[in-house]
Amino acid sequence: MDGTKHHHVIVGGSAAGIAAALAMRQHGFAGRVTVVESGGELPYERPPLSKSITGGETGFLRPIAPREAYDEHGIGLRLGTRVQALEPQHRTVTLDNGQVLHxxxxxLATGVVPLTLPVPGSGLSGVVTLRDVRDARILAARLSGGGPLVVVGGGFIGLEVAAVAREAGLDVTVVEMNAQPLEGPLGPTLASRVTDLHERAGVTLRTGMSVVAFTGTDTVTGVxxxxxxxxxxxxxxxxxxxRPDTTLAERAGVHCDRGIVVDQHCRTSVPWILAAGDVTNQPNPYLSGRGRIEHWDNAQKQGAVAGAVMAGVQESHTSLPYFYSEQFGRTVQMYGRPVAEDEFVLRHGETDDGFLGFWTRGGVxxxxxxxxxxxxxxAARTLIERGNPVTGEALASPATDLRALARVPATR
Ligand SMILES: Cc1cc2nc3c(=O)[nH]c(=O)nc-3n(C[C@H](O)[C@H](O)[C@H](O)COP(=O)(O)OP(=O)(O)OC[C@H]3O[C@@H](n4cnc5c(N)ncnc54)[C@H](O)[C@@H]3O)c2cc1C
Structure with missing residues (x-):
């Protein structure tokens, strides 16, 4: 598609939105492209916010692309501007300054917003969430004044902040409702390998308990x-x-169900509107059904598919879910998303030398x-993508050459 006279508007200038804008150009769309982003910064990557929070702003504020790249590709950025409403009947986008774009x-690449804890004291200064660079600036300033730091919730972002704060010498406690942090995504065996890292570094873990209040007058003093x-x-x-930021979508009559419901081409129930990234409830051949995938890699890849589709190329988003996390100088990576019924086998994990675990279902x-x-x-990634038959015994044995298994032609 050339589409010289067309105008495509992207709401949300982050991983998915920027990938979409660049993909439109790669696929030859020659019309106008405008990205409207409520944050005021040149679009930046979010993963460094939790990993480099103690390293100063140059450490955690990393642009997705240099400013010149937007000029070079003719991508208009409307930063510090919020989309207030979408009107499918008139094909208009209303901005918070009153301007109306055709x-x-x-x-829609509006992402997610962090949940807050509805307990007394949650509005005290010093009780923060971490989603954007404004949050990062506030958190970095507070951490530079020392601890103790309490992290409520032992998910990846919480544990990354715990790790860097501990490395900077702060007293850190992680409070987790479940029996241990990360059990949901990694399962108990691998989760314990990660939490071991924290305990060895001196992070205090308080598991199986919840937070009922934050204490203090103006500023938090206790949990x-x-x-x-x-x-x-x-x-x-x-x-x-x-939670997914579906406000605009819902007001525009788009079908939402725990996210904006899209198909593999990023199409929503309203033909004029597509959606990509964390905000979507998407089908994926590697999920049991559909769901949200809140990871950088997915947002970029799904955003690129949305951009292709908007440029008239019918691509599908079928990528294997992937995420990474960095804690105490180690990188945790995961492909796929297991369910409780899957069989787990541990291949490496008895030493401090890292770990590797697999989940099989129906012999794959x-x-x-x-x-x-x-x-x-x-190699495991290739094996998952190819769907070749494997046994738990073979996967568990360090003697099995995974790369040789992965070289067998695909059966999927
Ligand atoms: C601290 C942190 C660390 C992370 N680390 C990792 C990691 O290590 N590995 C990993 O895989 N993933 C990580 N993630 C997740 C990853 O960053 C997300 O998956 C990714 O940012 C999703 O991109 P997105 O474009 O879908 O949405 P978002 O990044 O959430 O962006 C949505 C954008 O839409 C804008 N917006 C919303 N509504 C409007 C509106 N009405 N008008 C204009 N603009 C609007 C918002 O301002 C926002 O910038 C991390 C996330 C955070 C917060």
Missing amino acids: ADRVL QLSTGEVLPATTVVVGIGV LVAAAGMGRPRELR
Whole structure:
């Protein structure tokens, strides 16, 4: 598609939105492309916000692309501007300054917003969430004043902040409702390998308990647990999950169900509107059904598919889900998303030298997670994508050459 006279508007300038804008140009769309982003910064990557929060702004604020790239590709950026409404009947996009844009196609890449804890004291200064660079600036300033830091919720973002704060010498406690952090994504065996890293580094883990209040007058001074105990805190990071930002979509009549419901081409129930990234409830051949995939890699790849589709190329988003996390100088990586019924086998994990675990379902590999085992993980990725028959015994044995298994022609 050339589409010289067309105008495509992207709401949300982050991983999915920017990937879509660049993909439109790669696929030859020659019309106008406008990205409307409520944040005021040149679009930046979010993963460094939690990993480099103690390294100063140059450490955590990393642009997705230099400013010149947007000029070079003719991508208009409307930063510090919020889209207030979409009107499919008139094909208009209303901005918060009252301006109305005509759009031939709209992409919603509005992402997610962090959940807050509805307990007394949650509005105290020093009780923060971490989603954008404004949050990062506030958190970085507080951490530079020292601890103790309490992290509520042992998910990846919370644990990454815990790790860097501990490395900077702060007293850090992680409070987790479940039996241990990361059990949901990694399962108990691999989760314990990651939490071991934290305990060895001196992070205190308080598991199986919840937070009932934050104490303090203007600024937080403590975190009250369900046991009645109060942990001292000068800063609290609440990392208990996110909700998809579906407000605009719902108002525009788009079908939403725990996210904006899209098909493999990023199309929503309203033909004028596509959606991509964390905000979508998407079908994926590697998920049991559909769901949200809140990872950088997915947002970029799905965004690129949306851009292709908007440029008139019918691509499908079918990528294997992937994420990574960095803690204490180690990288945890995972492909696929296991379910409780899958069979788990551990291949490496008895030493401090990293770990590697697999999940199988019906005689094929469906997910793999590891730390410090990049080559085997890459082979596992190919095995998952190819769907070749495997046995748990073969996967568990370090003598099995995964790359040889992965070279067998695909059966999927
Ligand atoms: C601290 C942190 C660390 C992370 N680390 C990792 C990691 O290590 N590995 C990994 O795989 N993933 C990581 N992630 C997740 C990853 O960043 C997300 O998956 C990715 O950012 C999703 O991109 P997105 O474009 O879908 O949405 P978002 O990044 O959420 O962006 C949505 C954008 O839409 C804008 N917006 C919303 N509504 C409007 C509106 N009405 N008008 C204009 N603009 C609007 C928002 O301002 C926002 O910038 C991390 C996330 C965070 C917050």
